[in-house]
Amino acid sequence: MEYVCTKCNARHSIDELLYTCPSCGGVLLLNDRDFAEYKKIPGKKWQKLFDERRASDCQALKGIFRYYELMAPVLEEEDIVYLGDGHSPVILASKELRENLGIDFAFKHEGQNPSASFKDRGMAGVFSYLRAMVRKHGWDDILTVCASTGDTSAAAALYGAYVGSPIKTVVLLPEGKVTPQQLSQPLGSGATVLQIPGVFDDCMKVVEHLASHYRVALLNSKNSWRILGQESYAYEVAQEYRWNMKNKALFVPIGNAGNITAIMSGFIKMKKLDIIDELPRIFGVQSHHADPVYQYYHQVKENRVYHPVEVKPSVAQAAMIGNPVSFPRVQKLAAEYEALGGNFNVVQVREQDIMNAMIIANRHGHIACTQGGECLAGLFHAKQQGKIAHEFAILDATAHALKFSGFQEMYFENTFPPEFGVVPKENLCNRPHSVISEERKKSLSAGEYAEEAARNIAGFMGLAKR
Ligand SMILES: *Cc1c(COP(=O)(O)O)cnc(C)c1O
Ligand SMILES: [Zn+2]
Numbered sequence: 001m002e003y004v005c006t007k008c009n010a011r012h013s014i015d016e017l018l019y020t021c022p023s024c025g026g027v028l029l030l031n032d033r034d035f036a037e038y039k040k041i042p043g044k045k046w047q048k049l050f051d052e053r054r055a056s057d058c059q060a061l062k063g064i065f066r067y068y069e070l071m072a073p074v075l076e077e078e079d080i081v082y083l084g085d086g087h088s089p090v091i092l093a094s095k096e097l098r099e100n101l102g103i104d105f106a107f108k109h110e111g112q113n114p115s116a117s118f119k120d121r122g123m124a125g126v127f128s129y130l131r132a133m134v135r136k137h138g139w140d141d142i143l144t145v146c147a148s149t150g151d152t153s154a155a156a157a158l159y160g161a162y163v164g165s166p167i168k169t170v171v172l173l174p175e176g177k178v179t180p181q182q183l184s185q186p187l188g189s190g191a192t193v194l195q196i197p198g199v200f201d202d203c204m205k206v207v208e209h210l211a212s213h214y215r216v217a218l219l220n221s222k223n224s225w226r227i228l229g230q231e232s233y234a235y236e237v238a239q240e241y242r243w244n245m246k247n248k249a250l251f252v253p254i255g256n257a258g259n260i261t262a263i264m265s266g267f268i269k270m271k272k273l274d275i276i277d278e279l280p281r282i283f284g285v286q287s288h289h290a291d292p293v294y295q296y297y298h299q300v301k302e303n304r305v306y307h308p309v310e311v312k313p314s315v316a317q318a319a320m321i322g323n324p325v326s327f328p329r330v331q332k333l334a335a336e337y338e339a340l341g342g343n344f345n346v347v348q349v350r351e352q353d354i355m356n357a358m359i360i361a362n363r364h365g366h367i368a369c370t371q372g373g374e375c376l377a378g379l380f381h382a383k384q385q386g387k388i389a390h391e392f393a394i395l396d397a398t399a400h401a402l403k404f405s406g407f408q409e410m411y412f413e414n415t416f417p418p419e420f421g422v423v424p425k426e427n428l429c430n431r432p433h434s435v436i437s438e439e440r441k442k443s444l445s446a447g448e449y450a451e452e453a454a455r456n457i458a459g460f461m462g463l464a465k466r
Contacts, residue, residue: 001014001030001031001032001033001073002014002030002031002033003018003021003028003030003031003224004028004029004030004031005023005024005026005028006026006027006028006029006328006329006332007021007025007026007027007328008023008024008026010022010023010024011031012028014030014074014129015136017133017217017218019211019218019220019222019223019224020222026328027222027224027325027326027328027329028224029224029227029265029329030072030224030225030227030228032073035269035272038069038273039272039273041273042274043243043273043275043276046069046274046275047243047275049069050066050067050235050239051239053066054066058077059082060077060078060080060082061080062082063083063084063085063124063232064085064086064121064124064125064229064232065080065082065124065128066086066087066232066235067231067232067235070231070235070266070269070270071125071228071229071231071232072125072128072129072225072228074132075128075129075132076132076135078131078135079128079129079131079132079135080124080128080131081127081128081131081162082124083114083120083124083158083159083162084113084114085113085114085121085123085124085229086113086120086121086124086236087236088108088109088110088111088112088113088118088236089108089109089112090106090107090109090236090240090394091106091107091108091109091366092106093105093106093107093361093364093366094364094365094366096364097360097361097364101379101380101383102383103379103380103383103393104392104393105379105392105393105394105395106392106393106394107361107366107368107372107394107395107397108233108236108394108395108396108397109366109367109400110396110397110398111367111368111369111372111397111398111399111400111401111402111403112367114158115151115154115155115158115185116154116399116400116402116403117151117154117155117369117398117399117400117403118151118230118233118259118396119151119152119154119155119156120155120158120159121229121230121232121233122221122228122230122258122262123155123156123158123159123219123229124159124229125225125227125228125229125230126159126219126223126225126226126229127159127160127163129225130142130144130163130167130217131163134166134167139166140166141166141168142166142168142217143167143168143169143215143216143217144156144160144167144168144169144170144216144217144218144219145169145170145171145172145207145210145211145216145217145218145219146171146172146207146218146219146220147171147172147173147200147204147206147207148171148172148173148178148200148203149174149177149178149200149255149317149318149319149320150173150178150179150182150183150317150318150403151182151318151398151399151403152171152219152220152221153171153172153173153178153182153185153186153191153193154182154185156169156171156186156191156219157169157171157185157188157189157190158185158189160189160191161189161190161191168192169186169189169191169192170191170192170194170216171186171191171192171193171194172194172195172196172203172206172207173193173194173195173196173203174195174196174197174198174199174200174202174203175196175197175198177200177317177320178317179317179403179404179406180406181402181403181404181405182403199311199320199322200256200320201308201311201321201322201323204220204325207220208222220256220325221256221257221258221259221261221325221326222325222326226258226262227258227261227262227265227326227329228262230258230259230263231263231265231266231269232266233262233263233266233396234262234263234264234265234266234267235270237280237394238267238270238275238276243270243275243276244276244277245267245276245277245279245280246277246278247390247392248281248391248392248393248394249281249282249283249382249391249392249393249394250263250280250281250282250283250393250394250395251283251285251375251376251379251382251393251394251395251396252282252284252285252396253284253286253316253318253319253371253374253375253396253398254284254285254286254293254294254319254324254330254346255290255316255318255319255320255321255324255371256321256324256325256326257284257293257324257325257326257327257329257330258325258329259396259398260282260284260326260330261326261329261333263396264282264330264333264334264336264337264342264344265333267279267282267337267342268336268340268342271340272340278341279337279340279341279342280342280394281342281343281344281345281388281391282337282342282343282344283345283346283347283378283379283382283387283388284297284330284344284345284347285347285348285349285374285375285377285378286319286346286347286348286349286374287314287315287316287319287348287349287350287351287354287374288348288349288350288351289311289312289314289320290309290311290312290314290316290319290320290321290322291309291348292306292307292308292309292322292323292324292327293324293327293330293346294346294348295307295309296327296346297344297345297346298346298348306327306331308322308323309322309323310322312419313417313419313420314351314354314420315351315354315355315370315373315404315407315420315422316354316373316374317370317404317407318370318371318398318399319371319374345387347378347381347382347385347387348381349374349378350377350421351420351422352421352422352423353377353380353381354370354373354374354377355370355373355407355411355422355424356377356425356428357373357374357377357380358370358372358373358374358376358401358407358408359373359408359428360376360428361373361376361397362401362408363428366397366401367397367400367401367402368401369397369398369399369400369401369403369404370407371396371397371398371399372395372396372397372398372401375395375396375397376395379393379395410422411424411428411429412424412429412430412431413431414429433460435453435456435457435460436449436452436453436456440452
Protein backbone atom coordinates (compact mmCIF):
# COMPACT_ATOMS: atom_id res chain seq x y z
CA MET A 1 0.00 0.00 0.00
CA GLU A 2 1.03 3.61 -0.42
CA TYR A 3 -0.19 7.14 0.28
CA VAL A 4 -1.40 9.13 -2.73
CA CYS A 5 -1.65 12.91 -2.61
CA THR A 6 -5.08 14.30 -3.59
CA LYS A 7 -3.38 17.43 -4.93
CA CYS A 8 -0.19 16.48 -6.82
CA ASN A 9 -0.69 12.71 -7.10
CA ALA A 10 2.72 12.02 -5.56
CA ARG A 11 3.06 8.60 -3.94
CA HIS A 12 4.69 8.05 -0.55
CA SER A 13 5.65 5.01 1.49
CA ILE A 14 3.36 3.94 4.36
CA ASP A 15 6.46 3.16 6.39
CA GLU A 16 6.22 6.67 7.77
CA LEU A 17 3.36 8.37 9.62
CA LEU A 18 2.27 10.95 7.08
CA TYR A 19 -0.76 13.23 7.27
CA THR A 20 -0.04 15.58 4.41
CA CYS A 21 2.03 15.32 1.26
CA PRO A 22 5.72 16.13 1.94
CA SER A 23 5.95 17.49 -1.64
CA CYS A 24 2.97 19.86 -1.72
CA GLY A 25 1.08 19.78 1.61
CA GLY A 26 -2.03 18.21 0.09
CA VAL A 27 -4.16 15.68 2.01
CA LEU A 28 -3.55 12.00 1.33
CA LEU A 29 -5.55 8.87 0.62
CA LEU A 30 -4.35 5.28 0.80
CA ASN A 31 -3.97 3.21 -2.32
CA ASP A 32 -3.53 -0.53 -2.69
CA ARG A 33 -1.00 -1.22 -5.44
CA ASP A 34 -2.57 -4.64 -5.97
CA PHE A 35 -5.91 -3.11 -6.91
CA ALA A 36 -5.35 -3.83 -10.62
CA GLU A 37 -4.86 -7.51 -9.70
CA TYR A 38 -8.11 -7.47 -7.73
CA LYS A 39 -9.96 -6.37 -10.82
CA LYS A 40 -9.19 -9.73 -12.40
CA ILE A 41 -11.35 -11.42 -9.76
CA PRO A 42 -15.06 -11.44 -10.69
CA GLY A 43 -17.38 -9.33 -8.53
CA LYS A 44 -19.47 -12.37 -7.62
CA LYS A 45 -16.39 -14.02 -6.13
CA TRP A 46 -15.77 -11.02 -3.88
CA GLN A 47 -19.39 -11.10 -2.75
CA LYS A 48 -19.08 -14.78 -1.90
CA LEU A 49 -15.85 -14.22 0.01
CA PHE A 50 -17.36 -11.49 2.19
CA ASP A 51 -20.62 -13.38 2.68
CA GLU A 52 -18.76 -16.48 3.82
CA ARG A 53 -16.60 -14.45 6.13
CA ARG A 54 -19.71 -13.49 8.09
CA ALA A 55 -19.40 -16.90 9.72
CA SER A 56 -15.71 -16.52 10.56
CA ASP A 57 -14.54 -17.32 14.07
CA CYS A 58 -11.41 -15.25 13.67
CA GLN A 59 -11.77 -12.27 16.01
CA ALA A 60 -9.63 -10.02 13.81
CA LEU A 61 -12.07 -10.47 10.92
CA LYS A 62 -15.27 -9.95 12.91
CA GLY A 63 -15.38 -6.16 12.69
CA ILE A 64 -14.45 -3.74 9.94
CA PHE A 65 -11.77 -6.17 8.75
CA ARG A 66 -14.39 -8.56 7.40
CA TYR A 67 -13.47 -6.70 4.21
CA TYR A 68 -9.77 -7.28 4.84
CA GLU A 69 -8.69 -7.23 1.18
CA LEU A 70 -10.42 -3.88 0.63
CA MET A 71 -9.14 -2.42 3.89
CA ALA A 72 -5.50 -2.99 4.69
CA PRO A 73 -4.21 -6.35 3.48
CA VAL A 74 -0.73 -5.34 4.65
CA LEU A 75 -1.65 -5.87 8.31
CA GLU A 76 -1.03 -9.10 10.23
CA GLU A 77 -3.80 -10.74 12.20
CA GLU A 78 -2.02 -10.00 15.50
CA ASP A 79 -2.01 -6.26 14.72
CA ILE A 80 -5.73 -5.93 14.12
CA VAL A 81 -7.62 -4.28 16.97
CA TYR A 82 -11.25 -5.33 17.31
CA LEU A 83 -13.51 -3.88 19.99
CA GLY A 84 -16.86 -4.73 18.45
CA ASP A 85 -16.67 -2.03 15.79
CA GLY A 86 -18.82 -2.12 12.68
CA HIS A 87 -21.83 -4.17 11.59
CA SER A 88 -24.16 -1.67 13.18
CA PRO A 89 -27.80 -2.58 12.66
CA VAL A 90 -29.74 -1.21 9.71
CA ILE A 91 -33.24 -0.66 11.04
CA LEU A 92 -36.17 -0.09 8.75
CA ALA A 93 -37.83 3.15 9.88
CA SER A 94 -41.01 2.47 11.84
CA LYS A 95 -44.08 1.93 9.69
CA GLU A 96 -45.83 4.97 11.10
CA LEU A 97 -42.80 7.16 10.45
CA ARG A 98 -42.48 5.97 6.84
CA GLU A 99 -46.18 6.47 6.23
CA ASN A 100 -46.23 9.93 7.81
CA LEU A 101 -43.27 11.09 5.73
CA GLY A 102 -44.33 9.25 2.58
CA ILE A 103 -40.81 7.85 2.06
CA ASP A 104 -39.29 4.42 2.55
CA PHE A 105 -36.09 4.50 4.50
CA ALA A 106 -33.91 2.94 7.18
CA PHE A 107 -31.45 4.17 9.78
CA LYS A 108 -28.03 2.63 10.14
CA HIS A 109 -27.53 3.03 13.87
CA GLU A 110 -23.85 3.84 14.22
CA GLY A 111 -24.44 4.65 17.89
CA GLN A 112 -24.22 0.89 18.47
CA ASN A 113 -20.47 0.95 17.93
CA PRO A 114 -18.30 0.46 21.06
CA SER A 115 -17.81 4.14 21.91
CA ALA A 116 -21.28 4.92 20.55
CA SER A 117 -20.34 6.58 17.25
CA PHE A 118 -19.00 5.64 13.81
CA LYS A 119 -15.59 7.07 14.76
CA ASP A 120 -14.68 3.61 16.10
CA ARG A 121 -14.40 2.34 12.52
CA GLY A 122 -11.59 4.76 11.78
CA MET A 123 -9.87 4.16 15.10
CA ALA A 124 -9.89 0.40 14.49
CA GLY A 125 -8.06 1.22 11.24
CA VAL A 126 -5.50 3.62 12.76
CA PHE A 127 -4.71 1.60 15.87
CA SER A 128 -4.24 -1.58 13.84
CA TYR A 129 -1.78 0.28 11.63
CA LEU A 130 -0.01 1.78 14.66
CA ARG A 131 0.40 -1.65 16.22
CA ALA A 132 1.99 -2.88 12.99
CA MET A 133 4.36 0.09 13.01
CA VAL A 134 5.27 -0.39 16.67
CA ARG A 135 6.09 -4.04 15.99
CA LYS A 136 8.05 -3.31 12.84
CA HIS A 137 10.12 -0.41 14.15
CA GLY A 138 10.31 -1.47 17.77
CA TRP A 139 9.03 1.93 18.93
CA ASP A 140 8.89 2.16 22.72
CA ASP A 141 6.97 5.38 23.11
CA ILE A 142 4.22 6.76 20.94
CA LEU A 143 1.93 9.65 21.80
CA THR A 144 -1.31 9.97 19.82
CA VAL A 145 -3.16 13.30 19.69
CA CYS A 146 -6.43 14.42 18.19
CA ALA A 147 -8.64 17.47 18.11
CA SER A 148 -12.25 16.56 18.48
CA THR A 149 -15.86 17.64 18.46
CA GLY A 150 -16.29 14.88 21.06
CA ASP A 151 -16.64 11.51 19.40
CA THR A 152 -13.16 11.25 17.87
CA SER A 153 -11.61 11.66 21.31
CA ALA A 154 -14.01 9.14 22.86
CA ALA A 155 -13.03 6.57 20.22
CA ALA A 156 -9.30 7.40 20.32
CA ALA A 157 -9.22 7.11 24.10
CA LEU A 158 -11.08 3.79 24.05
CA TYR A 159 -8.83 2.15 21.46
CA GLY A 160 -5.73 3.68 23.03
CA ALA A 161 -6.70 2.32 26.44
CA TYR A 162 -7.22 -1.16 24.99
CA VAL A 163 -3.96 -1.28 23.08
CA GLY A 164 -1.99 0.23 25.98
CA SER A 165 1.80 0.52 26.08
CA PRO A 166 3.71 1.92 24.26
CA ILE A 167 0.76 4.02 23.05
CA LYS A 168 -0.44 6.99 25.13
CA THR A 169 -3.45 9.09 24.18
CA VAL A 170 -3.96 12.84 24.43
CA VAL A 171 -7.14 14.55 23.25
CA LEU A 172 -7.73 18.26 22.69
CA LEU A 173 -11.27 19.58 23.06
CA PRO A 174 -12.92 22.97 22.61
CA GLU A 175 -13.90 23.86 26.16
CA GLY A 176 -17.65 23.70 26.73
CA LYS A 177 -18.32 22.60 23.12
CA VAL A 178 -18.61 18.88 23.73
CA THR A 179 -21.44 17.23 25.61
CA PRO A 180 -20.88 16.01 29.21
CA GLN A 181 -21.21 12.42 27.99
CA GLN A 182 -18.54 12.95 25.33
CA LEU A 183 -16.24 14.53 27.93
CA SER A 184 -16.77 11.66 30.35
CA GLN A 185 -15.71 9.08 27.75
CA PRO A 186 -11.99 9.97 27.29
CA LEU A 187 -11.75 10.77 31.01
CA GLY A 188 -13.11 7.34 31.84
CA SER A 189 -10.70 5.66 29.42
CA GLY A 190 -7.81 7.35 31.19
CA ALA A 191 -6.65 9.60 28.35
CA THR A 192 -5.01 12.97 29.02
CA VAL A 193 -7.78 15.47 28.25
CA LEU A 194 -6.73 19.00 27.31
CA GLN A 195 -9.09 21.90 26.62
CA ILE A 196 -8.71 25.24 24.87
CA PRO A 197 -11.19 28.07 24.39
CA GLY A 198 -12.73 28.28 20.93
CA VAL A 199 -14.30 25.82 18.52
CA PHE A 200 -13.11 22.65 16.80
CA ASP A 201 -11.37 24.58 14.02
CA ASP A 202 -9.11 26.20 16.67
CA CYS A 203 -8.23 22.82 18.18
CA MET A 204 -7.40 21.51 14.74
CA LYS A 205 -4.89 24.32 14.14
CA VAL A 206 -3.13 23.60 17.44
CA VAL A 207 -2.97 19.87 16.75
CA GLU A 208 -1.62 20.46 13.26
CA HIS A 209 1.10 22.67 14.67
CA LEU A 210 1.94 19.94 17.17
CA ALA A 211 2.07 17.26 14.50
CA SER A 212 4.38 19.25 12.24
CA HIS A 213 6.81 20.30 15.01
CA TYR A 214 6.83 17.42 17.49
CA ARG A 215 6.91 13.63 17.44
CA VAL A 216 3.25 12.70 17.78
CA ALA A 217 0.80 10.50 15.89
CA LEU A 218 -2.14 12.55 14.65
CA LEU A 219 -5.47 10.74 14.86
CA ASN A 220 -7.70 13.27 13.12
CA SER A 221 -9.27 12.32 9.84
CA LYS A 222 -6.31 13.93 8.12
CA ASN A 223 -4.86 10.55 8.97
CA SER A 224 -5.90 8.48 5.96
CA TRP A 225 -5.95 5.23 7.97
CA ARG A 226 -9.09 6.55 9.60
CA ILE A 227 -10.72 7.18 6.25
CA LEU A 228 -9.82 3.64 5.23
CA GLY A 229 -11.46 2.17 8.34
CA GLN A 230 -14.58 4.23 7.80
CA GLU A 231 -14.98 2.83 4.27
CA SER A 232 -16.36 -0.27 5.99
CA TYR A 233 -19.68 1.59 6.34
CA ALA A 234 -20.13 1.45 2.55
CA TYR A 235 -19.26 -2.26 2.38
CA GLU A 236 -21.72 -3.06 5.12
CA VAL A 237 -24.55 -1.13 3.48
CA ALA A 238 -23.94 -2.94 0.19
CA GLN A 239 -23.78 -6.33 1.87
CA GLU A 240 -26.95 -5.57 3.86
CA TYR A 241 -28.83 -5.11 0.59
CA ARG A 242 -27.22 -8.14 -1.08
CA TRP A 243 -24.82 -5.97 -3.05
CA ASN A 244 -27.69 -4.31 -4.88
CA MET A 245 -27.52 -0.52 -4.71
CA LYS A 246 -30.07 0.16 -7.42
CA ASN A 247 -32.55 2.87 -6.35
CA LYS A 248 -30.77 3.47 -3.07
CA ALA A 249 -29.86 6.88 -1.67
CA LEU A 250 -27.56 7.47 1.31
CA PHE A 251 -27.80 10.48 3.62
CA VAL A 252 -24.67 11.42 5.55
CA PRO A 253 -24.03 14.45 7.80
CA ILE A 254 -20.91 16.41 6.84
CA GLY A 255 -18.60 17.94 9.44
CA ASN A 256 -14.91 17.52 8.74
CA ALA A 257 -16.03 15.55 5.66
CA GLY A 258 -14.02 12.43 6.52
CA ASN A 259 -17.05 10.19 6.71
CA ILE A 260 -18.56 11.16 3.39
CA THR A 261 -15.10 10.82 1.81
CA ALA A 262 -14.79 7.29 3.17
CA ILE A 263 -18.27 6.28 2.06
CA MET A 264 -17.75 7.53 -1.49
CA SER A 265 -14.34 5.89 -1.64
CA GLY A 266 -15.78 2.56 -0.49
CA PHE A 267 -18.53 2.59 -3.10
CA ILE A 268 -16.09 3.60 -5.84
CA LYS A 269 -13.89 0.60 -4.99
CA MET A 270 -16.86 -1.79 -5.07
CA LYS A 271 -18.03 -0.38 -8.39
CA LYS A 272 -14.57 -0.76 -9.93
CA LEU A 273 -14.39 -4.36 -8.75
CA ASP A 274 -17.91 -5.14 -10.04
CA ILE A 275 -19.02 -6.01 -6.51
CA ILE A 276 -21.94 -3.64 -7.13
CA ASP A 277 -23.46 -2.79 -10.51
CA GLU A 278 -24.73 0.64 -9.60
CA LEU A 279 -23.61 3.40 -7.29
CA PRO A 280 -26.17 4.64 -4.76
CA ARG A 281 -26.96 8.34 -4.78
CA ILE A 282 -25.15 10.21 -2.01
CA PHE A 283 -26.63 13.18 -0.17
CA GLY A 284 -24.38 15.09 2.21
CA VAL A 285 -26.32 17.11 4.78
CA GLN A 286 -25.20 20.31 6.51
CA SER A 287 -26.80 22.73 8.94
CA HIS A 288 -27.19 26.34 7.81
CA HIS A 289 -24.96 27.15 10.81
CA ALA A 290 -21.96 25.20 9.43
CA ASP A 291 -22.34 24.67 5.70
CA PRO A 292 -19.09 25.28 3.71
CA VAL A 293 -19.53 22.12 1.60
CA TYR A 294 -23.15 22.96 0.80
CA GLN A 295 -22.12 26.53 -0.12
CA TYR A 296 -19.54 25.15 -2.53
CA TYR A 297 -21.77 22.62 -4.32
CA HIS A 298 -24.65 25.06 -4.37
CA GLN A 299 -22.79 27.24 -6.89
CA VAL A 300 -22.95 26.57 -10.63
CA LYS A 301 -20.48 23.87 -11.51
CA GLU A 302 -18.14 25.90 -13.71
CA ASN A 303 -17.60 28.75 -11.23
CA ARG A 304 -17.43 27.00 -7.88
CA VAL A 305 -15.18 28.67 -5.32
CA TYR A 306 -14.49 27.21 -1.89
CA HIS A 307 -14.67 29.45 1.19
CA PRO A 308 -14.41 28.31 4.81
CA VAL A 309 -17.31 29.66 6.89
CA GLU A 310 -17.51 31.02 10.42
CA VAL A 311 -19.67 28.53 12.29
CA LYS A 312 -22.63 29.46 14.46
CA PRO A 313 -23.80 27.29 17.38
CA SER A 314 -25.33 24.09 16.07
CA VAL A 315 -27.20 21.22 17.65
CA ALA A 316 -25.37 19.03 15.14
CA GLN A 317 -22.34 19.86 17.24
CA ALA A 318 -20.26 16.93 16.00
CA ALA A 319 -20.51 18.42 12.52
CA MET A 320 -20.02 22.06 13.52
CA ILE A 321 -16.96 22.67 11.35
CA GLY A 322 -16.32 25.69 9.14
CA ASN A 323 -13.24 24.49 7.28
CA PRO A 324 -13.39 20.73 6.72
CA VAL A 325 -9.97 19.09 6.49
CA SER A 326 -11.24 16.54 3.97
CA PHE A 327 -12.79 19.04 1.59
CA PRO A 328 -10.13 18.38 -1.11
CA ARG A 329 -10.86 14.66 -0.81
CA VAL A 330 -14.58 15.29 -1.29
CA GLN A 331 -13.89 17.40 -4.36
CA LYS A 332 -11.75 14.70 -5.92
CA LEU A 333 -13.99 11.75 -5.02
CA ALA A 334 -17.28 13.48 -5.89
CA ALA A 335 -15.90 14.11 -9.38
CA GLU A 336 -14.82 10.49 -9.67
CA TYR A 337 -18.18 9.33 -8.31
CA GLU A 338 -20.04 11.23 -10.98
CA ALA A 339 -17.63 10.08 -13.69
CA LEU A 340 -18.54 6.49 -12.74
CA GLY A 341 -22.25 7.27 -13.16
CA GLY A 342 -23.00 8.12 -9.53
CA ASN A 343 -24.78 11.17 -8.21
CA PHE A 344 -23.51 13.41 -5.42
CA ASN A 345 -25.54 16.18 -3.73
CA VAL A 346 -25.36 18.33 -0.64
CA VAL A 347 -28.50 19.63 1.04
CA GLN A 348 -28.81 22.29 3.71
CA VAL A 349 -31.16 22.04 6.67
CA ARG A 350 -32.16 24.38 9.50
CA GLU A 351 -31.39 23.92 13.18
CA GLN A 352 -35.08 23.83 13.98
CA ASP A 353 -35.68 21.01 11.50
CA ILE A 354 -32.73 19.01 12.85
CA MET A 355 -34.14 19.08 16.38
CA ASN A 356 -37.69 18.30 15.30
CA ALA A 357 -36.46 15.42 13.14
CA MET A 358 -34.29 13.90 15.87
CA ILE A 359 -37.15 13.95 18.34
CA ILE A 360 -39.63 12.55 15.81
CA ALA A 361 -37.21 9.71 14.93
CA ASN A 362 -36.72 8.77 18.57
CA ARG A 363 -40.44 8.96 19.32
CA HIS A 364 -40.73 6.19 16.73
CA GLY A 365 -38.29 3.81 18.36
CA HIS A 366 -34.98 4.96 16.89
CA ILE A 367 -31.86 6.12 18.74
CA ALA A 368 -30.82 9.00 16.51
CA CYS A 369 -28.41 11.69 17.71
CA THR A 370 -28.71 15.26 16.46
CA GLN A 371 -26.63 14.36 13.37
CA GLY A 372 -28.98 11.46 12.69
CA GLY A 373 -31.81 13.99 12.99
CA GLU A 374 -29.89 16.12 10.51
CA CYS A 375 -30.02 13.23 8.02
CA LEU A 376 -33.75 12.80 8.49
CA ALA A 377 -34.28 16.53 8.05
CA GLY A 378 -32.14 16.26 4.90
CA LEU A 379 -34.24 13.42 3.54
CA PHE A 380 -37.40 15.34 4.20
CA HIS A 381 -35.98 18.43 2.53
CA ALA A 382 -34.81 16.42 -0.52
CA LYS A 383 -38.28 14.89 -0.82
CA GLN A 384 -40.01 18.28 -0.61
CA GLN A 385 -37.70 19.71 -3.25
CA GLY A 386 -38.30 16.76 -5.55
CA LYS A 387 -34.64 15.74 -5.40
CA ILE A 388 -35.63 12.24 -4.38
CA ALA A 389 -38.79 10.35 -5.30
CA HIS A 390 -38.76 6.59 -5.63
CA GLU A 391 -35.45 5.73 -4.00
CA PHE A 392 -35.05 3.86 -0.74
CA ALA A 393 -32.99 6.00 1.66
CA ILE A 394 -30.43 4.86 4.21
CA LEU A 395 -29.74 7.47 6.87
CA ASP A 396 -26.49 7.53 8.82
CA ALA A 397 -27.45 7.97 12.48
CA THR A 398 -23.82 8.66 13.34
CA ALA A 399 -23.93 8.42 17.15
CA HIS A 400 -26.13 7.25 19.99
CA ALA A 401 -28.96 9.54 21.08
CA LEU A 402 -27.71 9.44 24.69
CA LYS A 403 -24.54 11.36 23.79
CA PHE A 404 -26.67 14.34 22.83
CA SER A 405 -29.43 14.15 25.43
CA GLY A 406 -28.57 17.69 26.57
CA PHE A 407 -30.05 19.07 23.35
CA GLN A 408 -33.18 17.02 23.90
CA GLU A 409 -33.41 18.48 27.39
CA MET A 410 -33.03 22.05 26.08
CA TYR A 411 -35.83 21.32 23.64
CA PHE A 412 -38.17 19.84 26.21
CA GLU A 413 -37.43 22.60 28.73
CA ASN A 414 -37.45 25.37 26.11
CA THR A 415 -34.02 26.60 27.22
CA PHE A 416 -32.18 26.89 23.90
CA PRO A 417 -29.96 29.99 23.83
CA PRO A 418 -31.27 32.34 21.11
CA GLU A 419 -28.22 31.76 18.82
CA PHE A 420 -29.54 28.31 17.93
CA GLY A 421 -32.90 29.68 16.81
CA VAL A 422 -34.71 26.54 18.03
CA VAL A 423 -38.26 26.86 19.37
CA PRO A 424 -39.79 23.63 20.65
CA LYS A 425 -43.05 22.30 19.31
CA GLU A 426 -45.19 21.63 22.35
CA ASN A 427 -46.56 18.36 20.94
CA LEU A 428 -43.01 16.99 20.68
CA CYS A 429 -42.05 17.90 24.24
CA ASN A 430 -42.05 15.34 27.00
CA ARG A 431 -41.52 15.93 30.71
CA PRO A 432 -41.78 13.85 33.86
CA HIS A 433 -45.02 14.24 35.86
CA SER A 434 -45.08 14.27 39.65
CA VAL A 435 -47.57 11.85 41.11
CA ILE A 436 -47.47 12.90 44.74
CA SER A 437 -45.57 15.53 46.71
CA GLU A 438 -42.85 14.78 49.25
CA GLU A 439 -44.91 16.59 51.90
CA ARG A 440 -48.03 14.57 51.20
CA LYS A 441 -45.98 11.38 51.36
CA LYS A 442 -44.81 12.28 54.87
CA SER A 443 -48.38 12.71 56.10
CA LEU A 444 -49.49 9.25 54.96
CA SER A 445 -48.85 5.72 56.24
CA ALA A 446 -47.04 3.36 53.85
CA GLY A 447 -50.28 1.65 52.85
CA GLU A 448 -52.18 4.94 52.34
CA TYR A 449 -49.29 6.30 50.34
CA ALA A 450 -49.29 3.44 47.85
CA GLU A 451 -53.05 3.66 47.52
CA GLU A 452 -53.15 7.41 47.00
CA ALA A 453 -50.27 7.34 44.52
CA ALA A 454 -52.02 4.59 42.55
CA ARG A 455 -55.30 6.53 42.67
CA ASN A 456 -53.56 9.66 41.35
CA ILE A 457 -52.03 7.68 38.50
CA ALA A 458 -55.37 6.10 37.66
CA GLY A 459 -56.98 9.53 37.58
CA PHE A 460 -54.18 10.99 35.50
CA MET A 461 -54.27 8.16 32.97
CA GLY A 462 -58.08 7.83 33.03
CA LEU A 463 -57.96 4.17 34.03
CA ALA A 464 -61.17 2.14 34.41
CA LYS A 465 -61.73 0.10 37.59
CA ARG A 466 -61.51 -3.67 37.30
C1 LIG B 1 -17.57 13.19 13.53
C2 LIG B 1 -19.04 13.15 13.49
C3 LIG B 1 -19.76 13.64 12.39
C4 LIG B 1 -19.12 14.32 11.23
O1 LIG B 1 -18.33 13.43 10.46
P1 LIG B 1 -17.14 13.99 9.55
O2 LIG B 1 -16.38 12.81 9.16
O3 LIG B 1 -16.37 14.93 10.43
O4 LIG B 1 -17.78 14.71 8.43
C5 LIG B 1 -21.13 13.49 12.41
N1 LIG B 1 -21.77 12.93 13.45
C6 LIG B 1 -21.11 12.45 14.52
C7 LIG B 1 -21.88 11.85 15.65
C8 LIG B 1 -19.73 12.54 14.58
O5 LIG B 1 -19.08 12.10 15.66
ZN1 LIG C 1 1.23 16.42 -3.05
